[in-house]
Amino acid sequence: MSAPSLPAAPPQTEVPWSLWKSQVSGLLRLEVKKYLLSKRALLLYFLAFLPIFPFLIWNLRAMLVGDLPDIAQASMFYAGMFQTLMLHLVIFFACVITFTNLFRGEVLEHSLHYYFLCPVRREVLVVGKYIAGQFASWIIFLICVVISFCLVYFPYGGQGLDYFTSGPAIGHLLAYMGVTVLAFLGYGAVFLFTGLLFRNPIIPAIVIWIWEGINAFLPAMLQKISVSHYLISLCPVPLSGGPIRVIADPAPAWLSVPGLLLVTLAVLFLASLKIRHMEISYGGE
Amino acid sequence: MSDSQDIIFRNVSKFYGEVLGVNRVDLNLAPGITGLVGPNGSGKTTLMNLMTGLLQPTRGEISILGLPPDRPELLFNRVGYCTQYDSFPRGMNGFQFIYSFLRIHGLVHPQAEDMTWKALEMVGLQDAAKRKVAAYSKGMRQRIKLGQAIAHQPDVLVLDEPLNGLDPMARAEIIDLFKRLSEKGKHVIVSSHILHELDVISDQVVMLSNGYIVAEGDIHGVREEMTDVPMQILVRCDKPAMLASRIFQEDHAVEAQMHSDGQGLLLRTRDADSFFLLMNRMVTQEGLRVESVAPADDDVHSVYLYLIGNQGGSSS
Numbered sequence: 143m144s145a146p147s148l149p150a151a152p153p154q155t156e157v158p159w160s161l162w163k164s165q166v167s168g169l170l171r172l173e174v175k176k177y178l179l180s181k182r183a184l185l186l187y188f189l190a191f192l193p194i195f196p197f198l199i200w201n202l203r204a205m206l207v208g209d210l211p212d213i214a215q216a217s218m219f220y221a222g223m224f225q226t227l228m229l230h231l232v233i234f235f236a237c238v239i240t241f242t243n244l245f246r247g248e249v250l251e252h253s254l255h256y257y258f259l260c261p262v263r264r265e266v267l268v269v270g271k272y273i274a275g276q277f278a279s280w281i282i283f284l285i286c287v288v289i290s291f292c293l294v295y296f297p298y299g300g301q302g303l304d305y306f307t308s309g310p311a312i313g314h315l316l317a318y319m320g321v322t323v324l325a326f327l328g329y330g331a332v333f334l335f336t337g338l339l340f341r342n343p344i345i346p347a348i349v350i351w352i353w354e355g356i357n358a359f360l361p362a363m364l365q366k367i368s369v370s371h372y373l374i375s376l377c378p379v380p381l382s383g384g385p386i387r388v389i390a391d392p393a394p395a396w397l398s399v400p401g402l403l404l405v406t407l408a409v410l411f412l413a414s415l416k417i418r419h420m421e422i423s424y425g426g427e
Numbered sequence: 428m429s430d431s432q433d434i435i436f437r438n439v440s441k442f443y444g445e446v447l448g449v450n451r452v453d454l455n456l457a458p459g460i461t462g463l464v465g466p467n468g469s470g471k472t473t474l475m476n477l478m479t480g481l482l483q484p485t486r487g488e489i490s491i492l493g494l495p496p497d498r499p500e501l502l503f504n505r506v507g508y509c510t511q512y513d514s515f516p517r518g519m520n521g522f523q524f525i526y527s528f529l530r531i532h533g534l535v536h537p538q539a540e541d542m543t544w545k546a547l548e549m550v551g552l553q554d555a556a557k558r559k560v561a562a563y564s565k566g567m568r569q570r571i572k573l574g575q576a577i578a579h580q581p582d583v584l585v586l587d588e589p590l591n592g593l594d595p596m597a598r599a600e601i602i603d604l605f606k607r608l609s610e611k612g613k614h615v616i617v618s619s620h621i622l623h624e625l626d627v628i629s630d631q632v633v634m635l636s637n638g639y640i641v642a643e644g645d646i647h648g649v650r651e652e653m654t655d656v657p658m659q660i661l662v663r664c665d666k667p668a669m670l671a672s673r674i675f676q677e678d679h680a681v682e683a684q685m686h687s688d689g690q691g692l693l694l695r696t697r698d699a700d701s702f703f704l705l706m707n708r709m710v711t712q713e714g715l716r717v718e719s720v721a722p723a724d725d726d727v728h729s730v731y732l733y734l735i736g737n738q739g740g741s742s743s
């Protein structure tokens with residue numbers, strides 16, 4: 143209103159790109175370690191062990207009983223485990239834990255103001271913390287994918303090794319790792335946003351979880367409005383009409399990958415808008 | 428004289444929903460030490476959070492050295508804020524705490540390391556640098572926060588109750604640090620709920636009450652403004668008659684009314700400072716037992732009274 147009477151700001155030199163990079167790397171330095179070593183990370187490690195467990199049993203059974211199914215069956219077994227246990231449970235809730243708490247955790251611990259008082263755009267804070275969350279998640283869960291994948295073929299000995307060297311296994315593994323990364327990118331952005339939006343982000347997380355879970359049983363149109371639809375379309379071994387999941391018409395990779403990335407960027411953009419107006423109010427001070 | 432060296436509030440109000448934080452604040456702060464004084468809940472923290480963009484004003488405009496508070500990437504190259512929140516990122520030692528955030532500022536390692544040691548030295552915590560902040564005493568935590576706020580050598584230093592929890596030695600050192608910074612032409616904005624703590628060092632005082640600025644200017648001006656008009660004080664004590672007779676031996680008392688139960692009096696004085704000095708003398712030297720002292724009118728004076736009456740009552 144009385145704008146004219148305020149002194150004009152000095153020429154607002156835009157922050158150079160190189161400074162953003164060092165600010166983001168400063169954030170990574172601090173944050174990745176924190177996400178890997180905090181108490182909350184214990185839950186992540188527990189989640190990461192979950193998908194390994196059935197394959198340990200699988201190995202134990204092979205050792206004790208001995209009769210192994212055909213190796214193609216084994217890759218179906220892994221595909222089933224990956225799509226249900228890994229995507230639907232483990233990665234989903236790992237994202238809930240890590241990404242809803244990117245900012246909310248700092249509010250709970252009354253430490254957000256230290257970030258807000260740095261000469262860093264709030265948008266850069268969002269991106270920096272998000273990337274840190276991604277790195278930490280990838281480190282834990284890509285190891286988990288690799289271990290569980292190797293465990294499936296371990297009982298096959300030489301035949302299993304051939305499956306890697308001259309068979310499709312390496313391709314499958316890389317695809318699963320790619321899907322894992324995409325899943326973290328997508329769900330991570332979603333839960334970063336819900337963590338900013340809702341006072342109790344567990345409720346939206348459960349709602350989204352149920353939606354993603356029943357999604358496969360919905361009409362083809364509705365299936366398209368979910369993250370898991372695209373992720374599952376990208377899995378290398380389709381589950382052909384099994385009891386677990388029926389994908390109406392899988393989205394092609396040229397659509398799924400850029401689509402997921404676009405949605406991720408859009409949600410991150412919304413989160414940036416939201417955080418620009420975020421105020422520090424810890425309550426009980 | 429509003430140039431971009433100043434901190435300017437134009438008709439700024441902040442409401443937390445229905446709750447008033449501050450209302451219709453107009454301020455123009457020049458470099459130097461500014462004391463922001465007011466009782467708890469008067470709006471000091473709100474004002475400081477508005478200054479630093481941690482809160483957004485419901486109405487009005489703020490300019491810090493010509494910069495708007497909602498541009499952190501520009502603002503915090505020049506502003507440092509030591510908040511009242513006694514919380515720290517987990518698991519860090521004193522060095523890491525300051526260093527990590529300097530890295531987020533975008534500084535490279537050698538520079539950040541150098542500035543961290545400088546800051547630690549300024550607040551006298553070099554020896555405790557490698558100990559966990561969580562194991563620090565309240566006074567050390569207060570100082571490491573201060574160190575963190577000045578580490579990037581800001582031109583504007585905002586400090587929310589920075590003397591809280593410091594022992595007299597540390598207090599003197601920190602106040603000395605404020606003086607040195609202000610002599611370099613920087614803004615040092617310090618809040619306190621104890622006027623006495625700040626009046627000697629402040630170049631200007633802003634007095635807050637219930638979200639409004641009630642007085643502003645150099646400390647002599649504020650004192651005069653406050654002492655011009657007589658104010659009412661309610662004292663409950665064991666010898667009100669004696670107190671009354673002593674008051675009238677000095678020339679600032681206007682009126683005194685005894686309570687009917689003989690356990691108190693209502694007085695009007697033009698100089699609450701002198702009254703408190705007198706009363707304190709009677710307590711220490713003549714065994715006067717004071718049960719309570721309270722302002723009898725709830726206007727500007729009562730705030731002042733509260734502030735000066737609190738002289739010994741700094742929390743630890």
Ligand SMILES: Nc1ncnc2c1ncn2[C@@H]1O[C@H](COP(=O)(O)OP(=O)(O)O)[C@@H](O)[C@H]1O
Binds near residue numbers: 447465466
């Ligand atoms: N986050 C908040 N939500 C609601 N009311 C608040 C909040 N923060 C402060 N207030 C209210 O605003 C007023 C000013 O508070 P504050 O600025 O903290 O005062 P001070 O720092 O002088 O103690 C008080 O009435 C306080 O209750």
Ligand SMILES: [Mg+2]
Binds near residue numbers: 468472511
């Ligand atoms: Mg306060």
